[in-house]
Amino acid sequence: MTDVFLDNKFVGTVKNPEDFIERIISERRMGKLPITLNAHYNNNTDEVRIEICGGRSVRPLIVVNDGKSLLTEKHIQQLEKNEITWSDLVKQGVIDYLDSGEEENAFVAFTEEELIGEHTHLEVSPLGIVGLTTALVPFGNYNHGVRLSQGSKNQKQAIGFYIANFFNRMDMDVNLLHYPQYPVVDTLMHRTLDYDKHPSGQNIVVAVMSYQGYNMEDSIVLNKGSVDRGMGRSTYYRPAISEELRYSGGLIDEVSVPDKEVKGYRSEYDYRFLEDDGIIYPEAVVQEGDVIIGKTSPPRFLSSLDEYNLTTSSRRESSMALKHGERGVVDFVTLTENSEGNRLVQVRLRSQRTPEIGDKFTSRHGQKGVISILVPEEDIPFTASGIRPDIIFSPHGIPSRMTMAHMIELLAGKTGALSGRRVNGTIFDSENEDDLRKELLGMGFMENGTETMYNGITGERYKAKIYIGNMYYLKLKHMVANKIHSRARGPIQLLTRQPTEGRANEGGLRLGEMEKDTFIAHGTALLLKERFDSDKTIVPVCEECGLIAIYDDRRETSFCPICGEKAEVSNIEISYAFKLILDELKSLTVYPKMKLEGKY
């Protein structure tokens, strides 16, 4: 007897599990049971498991009976004439949805040609075995598996045309590609997804060669001429949002040009872009420190106000200004109300991003790279017909990564571009490479995709034939403009007096524990001391009690609050962090007594 479980609960036993499963499945195909019900027999544990709960991923397969697909020519004709739909096929029992359990009992054929008697199912399309983004990689079946998944991950970061009504939206962190194109080498998935409505890359000419060592280690050389003509150009949008908050006592924030009496008033210069309503005007060119939305808030503490304060209640400045390193143009201003009925001001900033050194580009095969130089068009190598590549890609990226599809796409792209058609590169179902080569030969090009090229600087002919063709390249959202950071002097933290952290705060780059060790290992004691000088302070110390004394600036003398005026006080130079730890020890009732000695 075999135990039967329904959604992991024991419900009974059956004598013949195989027959039982067969019956359940045939009932399901007849429509008597829900299509999301799956049953399978595990002969290792001798259990029948029936699942109907949610949370299982299921995928559609064509049912096969006696080595024959149930999906017939007739079905396809009806589908083409729109007489039936997909759900009709499901209802007719032509399509099964299998979960991971039932899949264990199934024997699935990859293509219709290989069907034999034992098969239970047939893939709807070979494309079905990969996910959405992976299916967007052309000739994916020629790639190494790792590169395939890296390539599909990269595609998610590509800048494109993500939505058509972007102009009416206030999305965070938006990048839009200026001249997006549909790929010359596409896949079935591109067509299914209406990729032409939201493409995310450009078809460009790629030459596989080195260029004066500028494309070593995954860096790429870009043609300055192409960039000037708009290649890889994008716009970055970022909204600034400010809300008129309500406080207790009927007080409210006010969006306006702050009054000069306001606490924390910046300077007139900083508010220069604000119009009478306290909001910046569109198309203003702003940079770091400029106020976009002027705002004042009511004073923080209400209670201790009226009686002693003769001046009228001073409001606080709480404007929204551009942070360190930000710049752009005001694109769009909206005034609305939020769900709580507060006035909401939204300002969208825009800045154009032309490709520059350090921006990241990738093909669809995990062959990402960073721009290392923008070469003037006249210095770029050219072919006999005068074609200059947009990107020069290093051949050293190929052997170790084994991205054959990258090479095939280049050839297919060239064929497609020259013959003016799209090339189908669907995974497992792509156009034949040999046919593409023949087509290329027929158009008067080298069968192997190479061309004679000339040095752009000297005009000399290269001895080697250069592999050159068209590819679909993506600009990734990682751009130097958003990441560049440097600091010499700058803001420090209040508590520790050490430099702040992070790019947004104009922070320093930490010299950490292990970096410190390298200085010690080198024996460079004075350099180490100098590096850690960022929070150095001079502290007066009482020589009697060994605690930190007080410096009286008015009298220009130091005295010890414990031992009085007579005690001798000396100045020492320590890190502020150490002074802090002494204070913390004191708060733990530990007495950290310092005994001072002469320096020499």
Place this chain on the structure above:
Amino acid sequence: MADLFRPYRGKMPEKILEDIKENLPPKCSTAKVKKILGAVYQEYNRSLSQPGESVGLVGAESIGEPGTQMTLNTFHFAGVSELNVTTGLPRLIEILDGRKNINTKMMEIYLKKPYSKGKDLKKIAERMKETKLEVFLDEISINIANLQMIILLNKKKLKNADLKEDKVAKILAKSFKGFKFKLQKDESLLVTSSSKDPALNEIYKLKEKIKGTFISGIKGVTQVLPIKGGEEYIIVTAGTNLKEMLKQEYIDITRTVSNDLFEIQALFGVEAARQVIINEVLKVLDAQGINIDIRHIMLVADAMSMSGKVMGINRYGIVKEKPSVLARASFETPIKHIINAALTGEVDYLNSVIENVMMNQLVPVGTGLPGLVTKVK
């Protein structure tokens, strides 16, 4: 000849001078010996660390950096008996932490002359293994009516272990007082309780207990694996009992070792334990194909055995011995150290590196070490 060496006495370690003496070519002219000594002295001086060189930190970095590349935790001995050996990072941590209970205790047993060539190898190996009664058992049956237990032993296995039934009976009688073990004519053992009114319960309990009785071999040795190491055969064991092992007459006492630092320390003292630390660390690094200058490891081993007994590199071991409060507090459990320092009124003289880094003072290392001899007034 001795005259040539005399000027170098005290300038170089005695060991180096002896090495030179031993390795000199048979007919070596005085001039040549002089030249050799001069060259060696120069090389010796060149290899010495300079004052203020942070040898400890350089050593830590030299071990730590390749340590990040280590992979694969265990490795398996080929063969029937599956010997899993902890290697790689876990083993390195084990050694340097000075763990008392290490994951896989092992011995490498070298054999004396006739045996090392493979004579009686299997037999010797088999006899080392700790064997319990369970192994020799064919059957244990209990006669409920007579309150007796009958033990049938496997003759073949007994013979392999060079044992007889009567000897087993004696061992059992020794370890289970209150029961009688009688050898019967059919060479089975009859077990009866010697108390006046025996209970069936007792016999039942005995049945389970008796299986675990230690019969022969060396206690603690759970697995043995004879392997050929170069010219001779050696035996690798899982589980250690070096003290017992060294009593066996077929063993080469001078080379047989255990990988348990504390076992070695108890038997041979710290100097031996120090050498085991070095050997074991080198073994791990060699297995990973990592090449570290032995002097870094020697320094670590020195630090661990400096106090006269092996101490791990952790807050219970050598870090505890640091004189500076701040240095200890900057390692682990700072509050504990500060509170204790406050209670006992400890003074930190700020003589070492880390305290001075904390205060941003000149560290007494490298260029920060030299000071003025004269007092400036």
